[in-house]
Each structure stands twice: as C-alpha cells, then as structure tokens.
Amino acid sequence: MDKAKGTPSIHWLNSTVLGIGLASLLSDWSHETATTILPAFLATLGVAAGWVGLIEGVSDGLSSLGKLASGHWTDRLARRKPVMVVGYLVTALGTASFGLATAAWQVLLARATAWLGRGVRTPVRKAMLAAAVTRETYGRAFGFERMMDSVGAVAGPASAYFLLLAFHHDYAKVFFCTLAPGLAAVAGLVFLVKERERLKIKSVSFGEGLRALPGRYRQFALAVGLFGLGDFSPTLLLLLATQKLAPQMGAAKAASAAVVLYIVHNAIYAGFSFVTGWLADRVSKPRLLATGYGLAGAMVLVIMLAPLGFGTLAVVFVLGGLHMGVVETAEDSLCAEMADEAQHGMAFGVLATANGAGDFLSSVVVGALWSAFGTTVAFGYSLVLFVAGALLIGRLSRTARN
Numbered sequence: 001m002d003k004a005k006g007t008p009s010i011h012w013l014n015s016t017v018l019g020i021g022l023a024s025l026l027s028d029w030s031h032e033t034a035t036t037i038l039p040a041f042l043a044t045l046g047v048a049a050g051w052v053g054l055i056e057g058v059s060d061g062l063s064s065l066g067k068l069a070s071g072h073w074t075d076r077l078a079r080r081k082p083v084m085v086v087g088y089l090v091t092a093l094g095t096a097s098f099g100l101a102t103a104a105w106q107v108l109l110a111r112a113t114a115w116l117g118r119g120v121r122t123p124v125r126k127a128m129l130a131a132a133v134t135r136e137t138y139g140r141a142f143g144f145e146r147m148m149d150s151v152g153a154v155a156g157p158a159s160a161y162f163l164l165l166a167f168h169h170d171y172a173k174v175f176f177c178t179l180a181p182g183l184a185a186v187a188g189l190v191f192l193v194k195e196r197e198r199l200k201i202k203s204v205s206f207g208e209g210l211r212a213l214p215g216r217y218r219q220f221a222l223a224v225g226l227f228g229l230g231d232f233s234p235t236l237l238l239l240l241a242t243q244k245l246a247p248q249m250g251a252a253k254a255a256s257a258a259v260v261l262y263i264v265h266n267a268i269y270a271g272f273s274f275v276t277g278w279l280a281d282r283v284s285k286p287r288l289l290a291t292g293y294g295l296a297g298a299m300v301l302v303i304m305l306a307p308l309g310f311g312t313l314a315v316v317f318v319l320g321g322l323h324m325g326v327v328e329t330a331e332d333s334l335c336a337e338m339a340d341e342a343q344h345g346m347a348f349g350v351l352a353t354a355n356g357a358g359d360f361l362s363s364v365v366v367g368a369l370w371s372a373f374g375t376t377v378a379f380g381y382s383l384v385l386f387v388a389g390a391l392l393i394g395r396l397s398r399t400a401r402n
Contacts, residue, residue, distance in 0.1 A: 012133045012134070012140055015192050015193070015194055016128065016129070016132040016193050017129065017132055017133065017141050017144060018192060019191070019192025020128065020189070020193060021145050021147075021148035022148065022185070022188040023088060023125075023185040023186075023193075024125075024145055024149035024185075025148040025149060025152040025185075026152060026181040026182070026185035026188060027091060027152065027181070027182060027185040028150070028151075028152030029152035029153075029156045029159065030091075030095055030152075030156070030178040030179070030181040030182035030185065031091065031114065031156070031178065031182075032152060032155075032157060032160075033156040033159045033160045033163070033174065033178045034095050034098050034156075034160075034178050035235060036156060036161075036259055036262055037160050037164065037171055037174055037175075038052075038098070038107070039052060039235060039238050039242060040171070040242065040255045041107075041171040042104060042107065043242075044171070045103065045104055045107075047104045050367050050371040051104050052236065052239055053232075053236065053363045053366060053367015053368060054367065055104070055107060055108045056232075056233040056235055056364075056367075057233075057362075057367070058108060058111075058112055059111040059112045059115035061357065062112045062115060062119065063115040063118055063119030063122075064119060064353045064355075064357045065353075066116045066117075066118075066119025066120040067119040067123055067349050068349050068350070068352075068353040069120070069349075070087075070119065070120045070122070070124055070349060071345050071346050071348055071352065071353070074124045074349070075127070075344070075345035075346055076345075081128070081189070081195045083120065083121070083124050084121045084128065084193075085189050085190060086117070086120075086121075087117045087118065087119075087120040087121025087122075087124070088117070088121055088186050088189060089117070089183075090113065090117025090120075091114045091115075091117040091118045091182065092114075092178075092179060092183055093113075093114075093179075093182075094114025094117060095110070095114045095175070095179075096176055096178050096182065097110040097114075097175075098111070098171075099171070099172035099173070099174075099175030099176045100172075119352070122348070122352045123345050123349040125145075126142075126335075126344070126348040126352075127344040127345045127348055128193070128195065129141055130336045130341065130344050130348075131196055135336075136281065137281065138332075138333045138336045139276075139278065139279070139280030139281035139285075139333040140277045140278060140281055141277070142280075142332040142336070143278060143329045143333070144274060144277060145332075146273035146325065146328050146332070147270050147273040147274040150266055150267075150269040150273050150324075150325065153270070154266040154267045154270055155181075157259050157262045157263045158263055160174060160259060161256065161259045161260070161263075163177055164256075169252075210346065212346075213339060213343060213350070214338055214339065216338060216396065217339055217350075219392070219395075219396055220335070220393075221350050221351060221354050222354075222392060223389050223396065224331060224355060224358075224389070225355075225358055226358075226385055226388045226389040227296070228354055228355045228357065228362065228389075229361055229362055230296075230362050230366075230381060230383070230385030230386050231296065231355075231358055231362055231382070232363050232366040232367075232382060233362075233363045234265065234324075236363065236366060236370075237261075237316065237317065240303070240313070240375065241254070241257065241261050241262075241317075242255055242258045244308040244309075245257050245258065245313070248309070248310075257310065261313055261314060261317040262317065264314065264321070265317040265318070265320050268317075268318050268322055268325065269320075269322075269324045269325045270325070271325065272321070272322055272325030272326060273328065273329050274329075275325070276288065276292075276325055276326045276329040276330055280329060280333040280334075281333075285330055285333060285334040286334065286396045287394075289330040289331060289393050290390045291326060292322075292323050292325075292327035293389045293390035293393060294386075294390050295319055295323035295326060296320075296323040296327070296382075296386045297383055297386040297390065298319055298323075299319035299320050300379040300380075300383045300386065301383065302319065303316055304376050304380060304383070331355075332348075332351075335347050335348060335351045362382065365381060369381055
C-alpha cells in the first residue's frame, strides 16, 4: 500500500527505481572509467602507494561529511530530487577534470570535489529509493540499484581498456570522455525519477535525530564502521595487481591485465548484487551481511598467504566482487528495514558516513602500512577489522526478529 495515500502500491520496478538505477549505472560507468586508469596515471606522475591511499582516503573522508549533512537535512526537505541531481552533476564534472591535472595534488582536489558530490547525493538517493517501494521489496529495489551500479562498474573498466588503446595511452582524453555517461546520468534522473509528495516533518537538531534512531540500528552502524575501517578502496587492488604482474609481463601489459581483473571483479559484483537483494527479502539480513564480511576476510587471507600470480589475483578479485555485492546490498536493505520512513535520510546518512569514515581511514592506513611494511602487515590490519565487524553483526543476527 502507498503509505501517503492508502492506495495499492505499484510494481517495485517503477519509473523512479528504473531512473535511479540507470543513473547509478551511467555515473558509475563515468567514474569507474577514471578510477581504472588512475593508478597508472598517477604512476606517470611519480606517485607511490601512499599517495594513492591519501587521495582515496581524503576523498572518502570529505564524501562522508557530505553524506552526514545530507542525511540530516534530506528528511526535512519538501523536495529531495534537486539535491540528488546537483550531486550527480558535481561528480561528473569533478571526474572529467582529472584530465586537467599535472600533479598529484590536483588529482586529489578533483577527486575530493567529485566525491563530495557523490556523498551529498547518496542518502538522498537511498531515501527516495526506499520511499518508491514497499517494505517487503526493499531487498529487490536496493539489489537492482546495486546491480545497475555495478554494471556501470563493468562498463567503466572495459571502456577504459579500449579508450586507452584508441588514444594510445593519452590519459587526459580518456578522463574527458567520462563526461558523456556522467551527464547522461543527470538526464536520467531529471526525466525518469518521480518524487512523491511528502508530509512536512518537524525540524529537529542533528543530535535529536541521531538519538531517535533505534538501539539495534546503532549496533548495526557500529559493526558497519568497524568493517569499514578495514575496507580499503578497490583502487589499491588495481595497484596490487599492477605491481605484482609487472615483473612477469612488463608495465603496459600488467596495467591491461589489472583492468581485465577489475572487469571480472565488477561483473561478479553486478551479478551478486541482485541475487543478494532477492535473498535479503527472504532470509536473515544480518546473517547475509555477516557472510559478506566473511568473504572480505577470505579475500585478504589469499593476498597475505598465497603467491600472487595472475591466477591467484583472479581469485582475489572474484572474492572482492562477491563481498561487495553481498555487503552493499545487505547493508542498504537492512538499514531501510531498521528505521522508520521518516528517519530514512538520517539512517542512510549515518550508514554512509560510517562507511565513508572507515574508507577514509582504511585507504590511508592500508596505503601507509603497505609503503612502510609491505602487503602482509597492511592487509593483516584489514583482516582483524573484517572479523570484528562480522562478529558484531553475528550478535545482531542472534537478536533479529526476521
């Protein structure tokens, strides 16, 4: 039933869900094209793992601030859609501006700007998605959106691979090409997303809004934050593959092989996002999420213990895609279920901030540990936090009613 008007609900795959899904696909296509070649581009600037971690970490940290502020205010806005549209536009422009960079600090500035736009739009998009479907179909709606996002994450690296060949490794031209899908994402939102009329909600302080969230939600957010402290950016996996394969293949072929592995990673991510969404509407969401955290732990164990040739790295990238598909869909659908619709903006803002703050610290710390002590110490740090997050979610699962 439509909660606002008491009329029968329409099918979960409606215009708004489709529009948000297409925007996720196209926007991810845009910035994943850039992300795929970013480590190789930074290498031409003489940048090492520490700088890659810093760029990713600072960008994720600024994105987290945008998510927290946006999550708080979106519950009080009469219209959310314009904020979402502007966020997608800023991300598209910031990503394309990588092509103007001639130094690492300029890449940092462009990436941070793009990720600020991404942060602002995230809680708004998720709140609008939850409002467009029924409680019984949260898993499928969020699974569809994650699937579309990750289809874009397959198209992005594939485009990067062919564009690099077409432009003879002219990175700037590839970055400028990302503007086309980025702007198409904005158009999809403008023409397809239909915003429901919302009841006016009493304005409360940030602290009051945070305290109003259920106790189980706070335990969930703590588990997400712990996991996020170890959940480093996939950009570091690309760097790992490039470095480990270069002695065997040479720098150019290693960069291309890393792109192929990343395409496989994102294809697995795409497939399991919707599968997870379907499962999330039928099984215990906390148990599903704990399984995803366990897959992340398996991924870093392979990195730490196995010789890293192409075959082993393929296993690493497959496990990475599996864990992302399960974790992101299960977190979103569990978040929507735990909070009332009137609190969805705040709930998704806190969730995104917990993830983003963790990403900020994890990418910086893992990059720094890698540079100082090597991969075993760096990924061992992640393993400890993955296990801690899984154990805390396991406790939540034992008290779950679903």
